[in-house]
Each structure stands twice: as C-alpha cells, then as structure tokens.
Amino acid sequence: MNKKVLVTGGTGYIGSHICLKLFELGFDVYIIDSFINSSHLNIANLKLINTQKKKNFNNKIHIIQGDIRDKSFLEKLFIGIAKKNKRFYSVIHMAGLKSVTESTFNPLSYWDVNVNGTINLLDVMSKFDCKTIIFSSSATIYGKSKKKFLSEDLPIKPCNTYGETKATIEKILSNLFFSDLGKWRICNLRYFNPAGADPSGLIGEKFCLNPNNLFPYLNLVAGGKKKFLKIYGNDWPTRDGTAIRDYVHINDLAFGHILAMNYLSSNKSQILNLNLGTGNGNTVLEVLKTFQKVNNCEIKYVFKERRIGDVTSLVADNSNLKKLFNWSPCISLSDMCRHSWNWFIKNKSTL
Ligand code: NAD
C-alpha cells in the first residue's frame, strides 16, 4: 500500500498513537507539527517501536516541521506531493491548542491557532482537491447538558473559549461541505477524555510540571513530583460529589480514526459528527482509586473549588459510532491507569 495520509499535530499525544496505527497498516505518513507541545522523542520512539516489531516502515515517516498558520508552508507541501502525481488519501487534523483553562486567559491564541490555522489548511486542501478530513473535535462543545448520555444531535453550547473554537471549526466544515456538494468527506470526531498510553511506554503525552489534565497530574503525585492532587469540586451532583468523565484509552481512540478514514473513503461524500467515547462515566475519585489499586501507589488529595469552565458530567452516547464503524472500546480504565503510569516511569527523567 502506498496511500499517503497527512497528519497535522502528528507528533503530539493523540497524533503519535494514530501514526503508530497508520504505520502498522502500511500508510505513508506525512506529519506536520510545529513542536510547540511535543518533542522529537515521540518520533524517535515511534521509529524504535517499528524496529522492535521488526517492521521496516521508518522510510514511511515524513516529518515536516511548520505551523498550520503559515499558508505558504502548507502549499509547498501539497505542491511537492502533486509533483509526484500523488495526492493525500486523507487528512487527520489534530494540530491545535487544547487547554480549557488556558483558553479562557489567552483567547486570541486559541482563535488564531485553532480557527485561522484550520481555515488555512482547508483552503490549501481545497485548492489541491484533497477533500477528505477527520477533525479532532471535543465533547466540550456540548457545554452544560443535563442529559446522562450526550448524543450528537444535542445543542452545541460550549462554555469555554477552547470549546467555542472547536464548535466554530465544525461550523466552517459544515459550510464548506454544503458549498461544494458531493465533494467533501468530513468526519468530526468528538473525543471524550483520552487517557493512557501505548503499552510499550515509548510514546505518550508530553510532560509538564503543571498539567491541567487529570491523568498527568495523577502520575506526578504518584511519582512524588507533586504532594497532592487538587480535586476540583466535591459538591457536583454525582454519586461521590466529584465530576464524571468518559475516559477512553488512547489506542481505542486512535483506532476510531482508522475506521473513520476507511469509512469515508469507501462511502459517498458526507459529513459526520460522531462521539468517540466508551459510554461509561467515572468520577475523579473512582479514577484515583483505580490508579492507586492497579499501580500499588498512594495518591494524596485535597478538595478545592470547582474549576472555571468545568461541567458535572460528560459521557458519550456512542451508538452512532458503534453502528457505523462497528467500533467498541477494548481497553479498561484499569489498563488506562497502568499504561499511563508505565509511560510516566519510563520517561520521567525527561521532565
Ligand atoms: P497535543 O498538544 O499533544 O497535540 C497537538 C499537536 O499539535 C502538538 O504536537 C503541537 O505541537 C501541535 N501544534 C499546535 N499548534 C500547532 C500549529 N499552529 N501548527 C502545527 N502544529 C501545531 O494534544 P492532543 O491531546 O494530542 O490533542 C490533539 C487534538 O485533539 C487537539 O486538536 C485537541 O484539541 C483535540 N482534543 C484533545 C483532547 C484531549 O483530552 N487530549 C480532547 C478532545 C480533543
């Protein structure tokens, strides 16, 4: 197989796991990344995994450092591919900024990178007649819903800037689809909470000492780098007062992209909005206790005020994804905790 897939943000947390799957399936993978939130280590380790598996796909990894806001940079890449009389089979678009909290303090960067960057990419894709895209959207676009399971037809009402940029990109993709009927194949994958790492422990989420997300913070406390976890709110209307999220293993999530890509390419032009989550919700305390149990460690915690932009519960109604792609999650919360810790202990020296 010599199909070329363009992955923006492909050296990041989710991107590196998707790229691993793409290599395993024999795709020719072009990664665009500015490395603003990733490191070359993920790429070196992707190559190492291929070598360990005795797979010789390393000549199929093309890393192109650059920013999606730079249109001439994007055009050069597409011109290079066109000169070979080829085109991208699909684009998986993940490059962007992703912190809910940071987005409330730094909105202009979020609009610039996420929205302007995506407009550039879509413009160049359109010019080069490359009209298949899978976009990393987010469950955060549903905002404060009272529903137990969130289905794709719920109103889109994000309650933070990050979510607004994701909702805007979905709107732009919809406008584009209807402006050029019969041409675009688009899948907005609305991720719930990706967690864990590849069991090899060789690729994962870049460490930082003040992460926003729960799993990186659990690792820091368990690893003695932080004294305790701050749990944001114990007065949420849930079974133990802490907020509920739908944690999905990063490799299950990555596989969803492969299915989406294959589905789009073998079906007529369409635009899909699909939740990518397990359909099971866990509270912060349940995650913490599972993490302690499976990794045999202690995690001290304190309760703090609710965090700005947070909601009580985000759990996927994933029936559409299951029906269309025959996708189902295979990896448990316990394994998410094991694999996350395995990544941490193998790589904590890079902190
Ligand atoms: P990540 O930060 O690890 O990966 C994003 C990648 O994009 C990084 O490698 C970063 O260097 C790159 N990037 C950022 N700005 C860029 C730019 N202007 N040009 C080129 N590259 C740029 O994040 P992730 O967790 O892998 O998330 C990937 C995508 O999924 C993001 O769009 C994010 O919003 C979305 N998402 C993530 C989560 C989550 O919990 N991780 C949930 C829902 C949606």
Ligand code: UFG
């Ligand atoms: N939490 C804590 N303490 C922490 C970190 C998190 O109590 O130190 C709690 C949060 O309040 C929340 C839960 O753990 O209730 C999960 O928080 P995360 O920050 O890990 O994840 P979010 O649900 O806030 O957001 C994540 C991604 C978003 C994405 C969203 C989709 O960061 O990009 O999932 O559901 F949009």
